[in-house]
Amino acid sequence: MTGTPSDERHSTVPPPASEKYDVEAGDAVHPGRPVTVDRYSGPARFNHWITAASLVLLALSGMALFTPKLFFLTALFGGGQWTRAIHPWIGVVLFFSFLGLFFRFWRANLPAREDVDWVAHSGDLLAGHEEKMPEVGKYNAGQKLVFWSMSGLIAVLITSGIVMWDQYFYPFTTIEQKRIAILVHSIAAVLAICVWIVHVYAAIWVRGTFSAMTRGHVTGGWAWRHHRKWLRELVARPGNGRNAPPHSPAE
Amino acid sequence: MFPPIPNPSVDPAAAKARFSDADLIRRSASEITPPAQRLTEVAKLIDVTKCIGCKACQSACLEWNNLHEEIGISDGTYTNPPDLTENSFTLMRFTEWVNPETENLEWLIRKDGCMHCEDPGCLKACPSPGAIVQYSNGIVDFIHENCIGCGYCIKGCPFNIPRVSKADHRAYKCTLCSDRIAVGQGPACQKACPTQAIVFGTKEEMKGWADFRIKDLKSRGYANAGLYDPPGVSGTHVMYVLHHADKPSIYAGLPDHPRISPIVETWKGVTKYVGLAAMGFAVAAGFIHHLIAGPNRVSPEDEANAERLTGVAPSGSTPSDGHEAGRTT
Ligand code: HEM
Ligand code: SF4
Numbered sequence: 338m339t340g341t342p343s344d345e346r347h348s349t350v351p352p353p354a355s356e357k358y359d360v361e362a363g364d365a366v367h368p369g370r371p372v373t374v375d376r377y378s379g380p381a382r383f384n385h386w387i388t389a390a391s392l393v394l395l396a397l398s399g400m401a402l403f404t405p406k407l408f409f410l411t412a413l414f415g416g417g418q419w420t421r422a423i424h425p426w427i428g429v430v431l432f433f434s435f436l437g438l439f440f441r442f443w444r445a446n447l448p449a450r451e452d453v454d455w456v457a458h459s460g461d462l463l464a465g466h467e468e469k470m471p472e473v474g475k476y477n478a479g480q481k482l483v484f485w486s487m488s489g490l491i492a493v494l495i496t497s498g499i500v501m502w503d504q505y506f507y508p509f510t511t512i513e514q515k516r517i518a519i520l521v522h523s524i525a526a527v528l529a530i531c532v533w534i535v536h537v538y539a540a541i542w543v544r545g546t547f548s549a550m551t552r553g554h555v556t557g558g559w560a561w562r563h564h565r566k567w568l569r570e571l572v573a574r575p576g577n578g579r580n581a582p583p584h585s586p587a588e
Numbered sequence: 589m590f591p592p593i594p595n596p597s598v599d600p601a602a603a604k605a606r607f608s609d610a611d612l613i614r615r616s617a618s619e620i621t622p623p624a625q626r627l628t629e630v631a632k633l634i635d636v637t638k639c640i641g642c643k644a645c646q647s648a649c650l651e652w653n654n655l656h657e658e659i660g661i662s663d664g665t666y667t668n669p670p671d672l673t674e675n676s677f678t679l680m681r682f683t684e685w686v687n688p689e690t691e692n693l694e695w696l697i698r699k700d701g702c703m704h705c706e707d708p709g710c711l712k713a714c715p716s717p718g719a720i721v722q723y724s725n726g727i728v729d730f731i732h733e734n735c736i737g738c739g740y741c742i743k744g745c746p747f748n749i750p751r752v753s754k755a756d757h758r759a760y761k762c763t764l765c766s767d768r769i770a771v772g773q774g775p776a777c778q779k780a781c782p783t784q785a786i787v788f789g790t791k792e793e794m795k796g797w798a799d800f801r802i803k804d805l806k807s808r809g810y811a812n813a814g815l816y817d818p819p820g821v822s823g824t825h826v827m828y829v830l831h832h833a834d835k836p837s838i839y840a841g842l843p844d845h846p847r848i849s850p851i852v853e854t855w856k857g858v859t860k861y862v863g864l865a866a867m868g869f870a871v872a873a874g875f876i877h878h879l880i881a882g883p884n885r886v887s888p889e890d891e892a893n894a895e896r897l898t899g900v901a902p903s904g905s906t907p908s909d910g911h912e913a914g915r916t917t
Contacts, residue, residue: 370895371895372894372895392602402715403715403860405618405715408617408715408716417716417734417736418757421736422757463881465882503742503752504754504757505740506678512743515742515743516849516851516852520854520855521858523859523863524636524859527859527863527866531866533869535874538878541874542883544886557891558886558887558890558892559886560894561890562887562890567801568897569897576847
């Protein structure tokens with residue numbers, strides 16, 4: 338397997354129809370110098386930033402209660418009482434906001450054949466040998482891992498969070514169940530924050546990524562380098578790629 | 589009879605508090621240095637075998653603490669209100685129990701409320717600095733202005749005692765009348781008890797008095813009479829004399845072997861250390877990787893390849909070293 342990726346990468350044959358789910362609504366290629374590729378629509382970006390903001394606020398307010406060393410963070414929310422009261426509500430915002438992202442992105446995050454190979458070569462990626470990586474679609478296996486672990490963790494956080502939300506849900510569970518919930522909630526929160534750190538680091542390390550979530554598009558070179566299969570699918574798509582009007586250079 | 593605590597002197601000098609913040613041995617979410625000298629430990633002894641269920645203590649508690657319990661609905665038992673609330677720091681719990689050995693119906697009456705554990709689970713669970721404190725005389729007290737209303741103390745408590753008020757979102761429970769004890773009085777409930785089922789003094793005195801009571805009970809056929817001072821929480825500063833000390837749970841669910849739940853210990857222990865270390869490690873790994881590997885930048889060849897793929901002749905010279913360069917053509 339490891340000896341052959343260069344052969345596989347030769348092909349310009351469009352991927353089989355079954356893999357077309359990689360391309361999401363709104364993705365498009367605009368030839369030009371440089372090529373630009375639309376990656377996230379306006380609503381998708383808005384949805385993402387609401388999710389990001391609520392996750393950060395939850396991490397800050399939650400960590401304030403997690404350890405006395407960080408209790409001072411309650412000052413950001415107007416004191417301990419406010420932090421306690423507001424955290425679960427931000428959680429509700431996060432849950433629905435992430436649900437939106439989930440329905441937008443889940444198809445493109447389904448497992449693909451090259452994911453196994455990608456994971457096997459992830460050491461090469463970190464060592465700076467991206468040329469050894471298989472071509473991947475809109476998301477690589479690492480991004481898919483972030484997506485699915487966040488989905489699972491947020492489901493666990495909302496469930497355990499509601500059990501702990503004494504103000505409204507106190508009578509519905511026993512104290513023993515609440516104890517389990519709080520242990521599960523704090524472990525899931527730590528894991529979610531670790532996944533978030535990985536996610537943010539990847540966006541920082543891989544230069545050219547931020548514009549996907551800020552302005553909605555990336556350069557063709559970025560797509561070629563990191564998501565070549567996706568780029569090829571976009572180019573091969575009838576009515577797209579070659580025929581799409583170029584982006585105005587001012588953008 | 590246990591000698592009653594005399595009324596305190598009205599001399600202003602006598603009003604000097606006998607313990608203060610200088611006597612804290614534990615403070616929630618804080619590290620403190622306990623004082624070198626520990627105060628004499630106090631205790632309240634509740635002798636359920638002497639209790640007549642008159643609820644004078646329950647009323648005295650409401651009165652001293654200026655609490656107003658809502659008018660509720662009778663559930664058909666003497667236990668009223670049906671559970672502890674943020675306004676009822678103490679509650680007489682009534683149980684009708686048929687003794688399987690004698691076939692006798694026994695009316696068990698237990699005064700429920702904070703046990704003032706030597707190892708308090710509420711304090712361990714509390715995330716807010718100084719919302720729960722423990723004085724070196726053994727009193728565990730809630731400092732309401734520091735309370736954030738999270739209810740973690742409820743999860744930490746092995747006896748299901750604290751209640752968070754829906755009105756001001758702060759946790760409440762029996763204070764052991766810390767304000768009365770500070771000026772040399774006994775707790776309000778003890779003062780009101782007409783049968784001396786509740787007595788108050790130093791922990792040693794109370795153990796001694798309990799011994800005397802237990803001997804008396806044994807001599808009258810209560811072979812299992814005993815003191816409830818559970819070692820799982822390192823002892824308590826509210827103790828019971830029970831006629832059936834071998835089965836505390838018949839007294840309206842008094843825990844047989846109370847201890848801080850291992851789930852709470854895990855949550856407040858290893859989870860915090862491992863969790864903080866994991867998050868710190870993730871951040872450090874990112875920094876170090878970036879230092880070593882440098883940024884992952886898109887090269888001009890990548891852009892040229894994309895241009896070629898989309899059918900635009902790439903600008904400038906053909907990329908030479910790009911292994912990708914030749915492939916797509
Ligand atoms: C998704 C919905 C969520 C709900 C309903 C929720 C609810 C709660 C509740 C009720 C508490 C107890 C304190 C309080 O009342 O404010 C709490 C604590 C906490 N939450 Fe959440 N939460 C959610 C999401 C999150 C997320 C996404 C994170 C982290 C990224 C998080 C991290 C924490 C942490 C660290 C604590 C403190 C636990 C401890 O003290 O050990 N929560 N949460
Ligand atoms: S409700 Fe108040 S006393 Fe109880 S754990 Fe939370 S901050 Fe501490």
